[in-house]
Amino acid sequence: MKFRVLVRLKPGILDVQGAAVRKALAGLGFTEVSDLRVGKVIEIELDTATADAARARVGEMCRQLLANPVLEDYTI
Template sequence: MKAIVHVFLKPGVLDVQGKAVEQALHGLGWGGVSGVRVGRTIEFDLAGADAAAAEAEVKAMCDKLLANTVIESYRVEVA
């Protein structure tokens, strides 16, 4: 089973990397771009056939290791 975790800074947390990308895009002529947020994607294979149990397990992984839940939010996909 494939698990994909998308991690982003929570709204209101300053995204310095996102601001740098936004300014670079403006410098390259894409002035209409705004609100850029940079995150990360973590993909891995997970043993098991029960999608609901796998999703719960991946959420536990996120809460304990993969995301800093104080400043980050995450979205889990299990396929």
């Protein structure tokens, strides 16, 4: 079973990397970019008996390691 996890900073958390990328894009002439936030996509493949069991395991992975619950939100 394959899953894709999207991890991104919570609203209101300063995205320093996103600001740097937006500034670099402006320097390249892409001045129409008004906001930009950077996140991570994590692709996971599991061998489990059921889809529900696999989704539950991915959720555990996110809570324990893949996402920082203080700063980040994630979707599976």
